[in-house]
Amino acid sequence: MKTRLYTPGPTPVPEGVMLRMARPIIHHRTEEFKNAFAEVNENLQYLFCTEEPVLTLTSSGTGGMEAALANTLCRGEEVITVNGGKFGERWGEIATAYGLVNRQIDVEWGTAVTVEMIRERLVSYPNARAICLTHSETSTGVFTDIKEIASAVRDEFDGLIIVDGITAVGAHEMRFDEWGIDVAVTGSQKGLMIPPGLAFITLSKRAWDAAEKSDLPSFYFDLKRARVAYEKGDTAWTPAVTLVLGLREALAMIRSEGREQVWRRHARLAAGLRSGLTALGFELFGAPPSNAVTSVLLPEGGSSFEKVMKQKYGITMAGGQEALKGKIFRVSHLGYYDDGDMLTFLHYVERTMSDLELTFEAGAGVSAAQQTFTSLLAEELPTS
């Protein structure tokens, strides 16, 4: 049986990347590595749409999130976070761990924070030094419009706009410099298509100024130290060498496809999958939807849906987390996927529905998806 991964991290790793990583290991203080790292750095800037350095940390994305707060804030400062899912909640947990005051906005899981909510919170807490957002909330599949929020509050807010872009970078447009974001973080096993083990973070000039004043302790994740090394084409600590070399290949693929086209592809796959699932009678969960992952309510009589997909058809997807456990399943279209992968997924969904004796119109899923793909390919969906 062919096995297929539809989880929002790890995401599938392209074959060429896997083989590159299987070559004999090299030392990181060599010309060969430095050349690879220089290319990686340039392509990361391209993907983030920034002139600022994008620093590579050997950690999961959570390490990058910790680095974002620990380097730019001072003990006792207030930060605004948004708990609309497990990853938004994490900003607050990190803030609390570092003795920051967490002015959390609670939004119903499955919905996104609005500009109005952020504005209200800024009025209530005028001393807040940072707003921490989640571009694509992986636990709910909800998209937050960072561009709109940044545009709305940038002029009136002189603190930091900090963005968890862990499942957004590569899936959604992200114009770091143009939008006026101060810190953005992503991880390796997401839109970057390599295995987990690296996090990436970029800071605006405003964020670097804040870093000069920060009094929170930091060593492994000390970004000033990381930047000094970066300027020399190096990392502060031994990097995950094989992952960096794999990343070089993966970023070359992204560069070759073009970032705008990569964003369009993600929008198209997401839309096609959603139309296919809807045509089969599924109800989607969460709005507005992320282009990285689609959350779907488990149907009545579908409690063994994930199990059948996995055991009978080799399809691994993600379940719901915490309060959403047993209520939703999540399907990734983040990274190394194309239209065919979505049709394949819908094929096994139909077979599983049949196994579970659920009601559906045969062929409706793939047909709806195909029509969506065709129409979007024709009109070249504008990136959002």
Next chain:
Amino acid sequence: MKTRLYTPGPTPVPEGVMLRMARPIIHHRTEEFKNAFAEVNENLQYLFCTEEPVLTLTSSGTGGMEAALANTLCRGEEVITVNGGKFGERWGEIATAYGLVNRQIDVEWGTAVTVEMIRERLVSYPNARAICLTHSETSTGVFTDIKEIASAVRDEFDGLIIVDGITAVGAHEMRFDEWGIDVAVTGSQKGLMIPPGLAFITLSKRAWDAAEKSDLPSFYFDLKRARVAYEKGDTAWTPAVTLVLGLREALAMIRSEGREQVWRRHARLAAGLRSGLTALGFELFGAPPSNAVTSVLLPEGGSSFEKVMKQKYGITMAGGQEALKGKIFRVSHLGYYDDGDMLTFLHYVERTMSDLELTFEAGAGVSAAQQTFTSLLAEELPTS
């Protein structure tokens, strides 16, 4: 040209491990991963000689060192560190970053701290809560006798004995429980024979008690959180999945060879290499020597020694760091090496000496090494 890596991290990765890591990636919240992780955990305990959990962190070894201090100490507490090289110095840097008071012992780089020095320091600073040691100081190639120090001070010192075992675990005997150590750290790209990206840390009951009282901020490296996940067969954050799966293979190799035999092999390779280099007229640097890496003074007229070895013969080794830059070179025999690899190295040393018109007796290096190997294989060198 065949290229060969003789650096003390990254060290060569066995072919079977590389190929395992090149297989399609799996999700970490699956039975398949949990089974692999359980085997890894058991074999890490075997290698550390401990019944305590050995926690896996996705970071370089430095992240493990930071976790060691940040989880077990309180702001303003005194720690004794030993600056006898770049990595010993790092303990002090981390301590300072976290607002601990660094009661540093300065020893000449190339020498080891003695029991007497530690005792004196404990008398001068009776409030010290931790002694931070470096089992194998990678920057100088010097071994510190942790067993002897722990045995000497354990009864009189109720603080923590914290050991950087980054280039020691797998190369030197390490009996965590029996010796009364409280924290030990290692990294993946060393004796464990996989690429960089993972750190490992184990804590004694005394250290876990200290962790309950610690008031230093910690999130990504929060070991209490890591332990909760560990008890469920999981990690707190997304682990570097491919590295963990590679580690399973590497640890199976170590288990199959037997830890005592792995330690003996490292002692034998180190002794053989040293005798070969000495027979060729080289002067060794640092004592007592580590079984992981051998430091050698660059000979007169040998300033391009490393360059010729690399460019003409494909041999990558490590130079000196900081004050030792341009004075020494360092050769790794840590991890996936055997006697033949040492003879190969000595062969290219002779050729390079010849290229540089240095004086030596032809064949003396490999002959001396071979005799050492034969005699040690015969007497089955006791582990040290």
